C-alpha cells in the first residue's frame with residue numbers, strides 16, 4: 031500500500047471487480063473511485079493542472095476556474111488545495127448537495143447555475159458564466175475540460191496502458207461519455223496498440239453525445255446537453271444508450287452484492303449487459319467497463335427509493351436480475 035505526501039500521488043490505483051458471480055459473464059469493472067477526489071476525474075484534473083503549469087499559464091495568484099457537473103469539481107478542489115491555488119467551480123442545480131459541500135469543504139468557491147441557456151441548456155449557461163468570469167478578471171485560468179487535450183491524454187497515457195497490461199486478452203471495453211475524455215483516451219490508445227479490442231461508448235438516454243435527442247436527465251455525471259467537442263465517434267466500434275431507470279436498476283443489483291457504485295457505473299454495466307446479450311451469445315468474451323466513482327454521492331438520488339419512484343417511476347426501484355448463461359454450471 032502506498033504512503034503519500036500529496037493527494038495526486040494516489041491516482042494510479044489499478045483495482046478491478048470481476049462481476050461474473052453477479053452477471054454470469056466475464057465482465058470486469060475498473061474502479062476509479064478510490065482516490066482523494068473520489069472519481070476518475072482525478073486523472074483529468076491532475077493532468078490538466080500539470081499541463082497548465084508546464085505551459086506557464088499559472089502564476090501564484092492565478093484562480094483556476096472550471097465548469098463541472100460535480101466530479102471534476104471535487105477533483106480540482108483537491109488538486110488546487112494541494113497546490114495552494116484558488117479554485118472557482120461553476121456547476122448547476124443537478125449537482126449533488128454532498129458534492130457542493132465537498133468542494134466548499136476543500137476551500138472552493140462554488141457557483142450554482144439554475145437558469146439554462148435557451149439553446150445549450152445548463153451546460154451552455156455554465157460555460158457562459160465561466161467566460162464572463164475570465165473576461166472580468168485576468169487572474170482566472172479556465173482549464174476547459176471539454177477541449178483540453180490533457181483530459182484525454184491522461185487516459186491515453188495512464189488508464190489505457192494499465193488496462194492493456196492487466197488484460198492482454200481483452201475483447202471489449204465499455205466506456206461512458208461526459209466530456210469524452212475517458213472514451214477518447216482509451217479509444218486512441220487501443221486503436222494504435224491493440225486494435226482487436228472493441229471500444230463501445232455508453233451514454234444515458236437524453237444526452238446528445240452519441241447522436242440521440244436531448245431530453246431531461248436527472249442523474250449527474252454522465253452525458254451532456256451539448257455534443258462534447260472532443261468526441262470522435264469514428265474511432266469507436268459501437269454506441270449504446272441506457273435509460274435512467276435501467277441505470278438505477280443496475281446500480282441496485284450491484285449494491286445487493288455489497289458494491290455501492292455511482293450512477294454512471296450502473297449505466298455502463300446495464301449498457302454492457304445489453305450489448306453482450308446481443309453480441310456474445312456464447313458468453314466467451316472478456317470485457318471491461320469503467321466504474322467512474324462510488325455510490326455515496328448518489329444516496330439522495332439513485333439509492334433513495336422515494337426519489338427514484340417519484341422521478342423515474344416505481345419499477346426503477348426493483349433491482350435487475352441478470353440471467354445465467356448456459357456455461358455457468360461448468361465454471
Ligand SMILES: Cc1ncc(COP(=O)(O)O)c(C=O)c1O
Nearest residue numbers: 206208209210211212251294322
Ligand atoms: C461520474 C462520472 N464522472 C466522470 C466520467 C468521465 O467522463 P468523461 O471522461 O467523458 O468526461 C463519467 C463518465 O462515465 C462519469 O460517469
